[in-house]
Amino acid sequence: MDNIRILIVDDQILFAESLKTVLETRGDGIEVVSIASNGKEAVKMAEIHNPDLILMDIRMPEMDGVKATKIIRENHPQIKILMLTTFDDDEYIHDALNYGATGFLLKNTPPMELIASIHAARNGLVLISPSVAKHLTDGMSNNLKMKKNSNLLANHPEWYLKLSKREKQVLKLLFNGLDNREIADELYIAEQTVKNHVSLIYSKMGTHDRRSTILEAEGRI
Incomplete structure (x- = not known):
């Protein structure tokens, strides 16, 4: 298999x-084609190098x-994008997912875990660091406790209230038996965006696959 060509931004x-040094010395089959220092440079470098x-x-x-990410995914939908995030970036994460980001990893992710994530992302897997997902859902839960009244909480399970409007639409279609492409x-929307939403739905519902998600959702959506 050809090397995975990486652009670092x-x-x-x-x-x-x-x-770059870590990936090139410890990442078997990984080649760093360039480094960009901001989003504008990233768009330009994506055009020049067409990284994987x-x-x-x-x-x-x-x-x-x-x-x-929005610009690159619109122009080069084949390019996978892993966002490197911190716990202060909550406000950006949902937008990036909607624009087709392949996943989110903390900047302090151990090198070998990062390398494994790169290979998984290249193969089409959606990756959200468990600690990032937990942080997001915990934050949503706290917001919901302040915003939702007791009657609404009584009518729906807590996980349902954590879902965004789009995630509820995806869940309903998933429940009806549609696959990601359908x-x-x-x-x-793009199939990659559907995968991103499904991954977040699993995280918020505490499920791990379609079967367990459908069983959990039955009679509750």
């Missing part, structure tokens, strides 16, 4: 160079990683 040059996968920071000057066609 981060405004912290020391971090980016260190990451981009490791994209979120907060950067000139253009952030979310906007860059859901994408029904909602006029």
Whole structure:
């Protein structure tokens, strides 16, 4: 199999160079084609190098990683994008998922776990670091406790209230037996975006596959 060609995007040059060294010395079959220091450079480098996968920071000057992800995925839907995040980036994560990001990993992810995630992402898996998913759902749960009244909580399970409007649409279609491609066609969104939503649905419901999700949702949506 050909090398996985990687573009690293981060405004912290020391971090980016260190990451490049780790990937090239410890990542079998990984080639770093370039480093960009902001989203605007990332868009340009994606055009020049056409990488297989981009490791994209979120907060950067000139253009952030979310906007860059939107532009790159629109122009090059075959490029996978893994967002490198911190616990302060909650507000950006849902937008990035909607724009087709392949997943989210914490910046302090151990090197071998990061390398394994790169290979998995190349093979089409949606990756959300468990700690990131837990942080997101915990935050949503706290917000819901403040916003939802007791009657609404009584009518729906807690996990249902954590779902976004789009996730509820995806769950309903999944429950009706549609696969990812059929859901994408029904909602006029990319199949990768459907995979992202399904991954978040599993996390919020505490399920691990379609069968357990359908069983949990039966009679409750």
